Amino acid sequence: MHKGVICALLAAALFGASTPFAKLLVGSVPPLVLAGMLYLGSGLGLLAWLGLRSLRSSNDLDRPAGLTAPDLPWLAGAILAGGVAGPVLLLAGLALTPASSASLLLNMEGVLTSMLAWFVFKENFDRRIFIGMLFIVVAGVVLSWEQVPALGAPTGALAIVGACLCWAIDNNLTRKVSASDAVQIACAKGLVAGAVNLGIARALGFGLPDMKAMLGAAAVGFSGYGLSLVMFVVALRHLGSARTGAYFSTAPFVGAAISLLMLAETPTPGFWLAAGLMGAGIWLHLTERHEHEHVHAPLFHAHTHVHDEHHRHEHDFDWEDAAPHSHPHHHAPIRHTHAHYPDIHHRHEH
Template identity: 40%
Template sequence: MKVSESTRGVLYILAAAFFFGSAAPLAKLLLTNIAPVTLASLLYMGSGLFFAGYWLMRRTFFPANHAREAPVERCDLPWMAGSALFGSILATITLMVSLQYTPAATAAVLLGFEAVATTLVATLIFHEQVGNRIWLALACITASCAVLTWDPTSPFGFSLGALGIILTCFFWGADTNISRHVSGKDPIQLVSVKGISGGITLTVIALILGQPYPEPPLILAGMVVGILGFGGIMTVCFLKSLRVLGASRAGALFSTNPIFGVIVSLLIFRELPEPGFIIAFFFMGVGTWLLVSEKHSHLHTHEPLRHSHRHTHDDLHHDDHIHGPEAPPVDKNGFHSHPHWHKQEEHEHPHRPDLHHRHKH
């Protein structure tokens, strides 16, 4: 049975949520022996080097597989630079510092606020359309985070560590919306460039701050966590989902990551949840359900468009374009990648703001 692109996108984002949710408490565990900026550099350097090696191996020994994804072009570089700045550098440094002052289970749920941050950036800056159902869901998630950030003993009434994680979510929300502009390109190449560039920058910052590097086993552990949950497999899955679901929907489904983070946190740290945790987790669950079950359909117009990305020809958008002799053959699942044109078209069907539905409403 062939899996639809929409279903495939949901599965990819749930996999990304699993890897990220599991990696956050592991990063907190490593922070007991590794300085925060040093750990941030290891996370991204590990993912960058691993996937750069994979990209070179695929290009050398499996050229047919390599050609199925659209390569990065010069016009993509500004978007990639912005993604590295907000996602690899600013967000990771802020998170590593904040995790030192926040219980692991609480941090795991707070990271669900990324759905709110991503949607706010998507609607206010990139004008992505969302409905009342999504805003209600985001209100539930915001309520959940407000319960967890409240700290009557703090001079400001809120835990600074928790507020740092909220700021991290806004950085990642910006990263997600920037990344959607290159989500149609080869995710392995994107993760390689983002990881290495972010890792080098973070290494320089760590050295300037005088933060030491630990023993080789801990260096390896930090890099493995990065390969799995920060710049690595998680990001590859996220980018593949982003091209299908759009920024706000992908960010919304990604908000399920606290479920995995809480489970791993309880297994590692044996921490009993704070009094407000159950209430916060309930609001987070309601918000996530509203987001996952959202549907959207209306008559819409596609403007003429030329782009390059991995696609198949049995959908509603790639069944009529012409192939020249330079177009690569399709794989066993009917996919290939090459530059192609879309003519203007008007139709109605259920859709999300993917590569072909970033239209105005």
């Protein structure tokens, strides 16, 4: 299986599993405080990872390419949308929505990510991908409609969809910097978003919960937000925004399954209908294949790579060609045909 697909599915599983655990903390911790702790736990855990990694290797070629000055505006926008606004909307929605339904509603992140990628950032797509997204959209409508009789208006669902829009913006902006160190990107997001959310919470008069809740939130944040985001950034590098979002749409099924078992929620007929529609949409994405003749324009960038058909440059230092390494390098123009995704080397027009 393609490396990008594996990373996207791992990201989905980690994030999906975090939703019902976050639901357990919603009643005892204000949403803004919980959002801050989740992201701060993510950032601090990844900061420790970076520290351990730097101790293990003194060779810069072994390390992923770091963030550069041109990356910072894209990263700042991603943090503001996905790290500050998104979590608050999600946790507010969780307070009004059963965790199993909330988990499935999170599929809207993939839909909105793809829509922005296709129509704003001009990433290529075909009919099969579009039909798959239609299935997921209809499933989201089914889940939202079920809440109308109970709540008078689908307030919780709308908050969760709003969070998904924030993360869709985040995903497309993060794609712009995805060639850089995924751990560094995720760490920066966690530290900044966590500090901002907790700072706002304190300014509004909210206090911190007990140590047990803080440690629980930090653990959920590190796995469901930190490690998940690292995998997601790597997937963006290899698959592009729309397809990564589609694979990430498997996350809610993990969360829904855990919710039904752990929280003893009873699934409704609408839940199963939505699950079937979303499953069909995801299957269409998983079975997509994109292949045609294309031209690579000259390119200069830095990222971790091996010497494959896209990397045939010479080195001015000693290095074994089979070993992964990172350094600035040039790509010469090339024309060829093979199956590919809109990764960092395939962002050509169609």
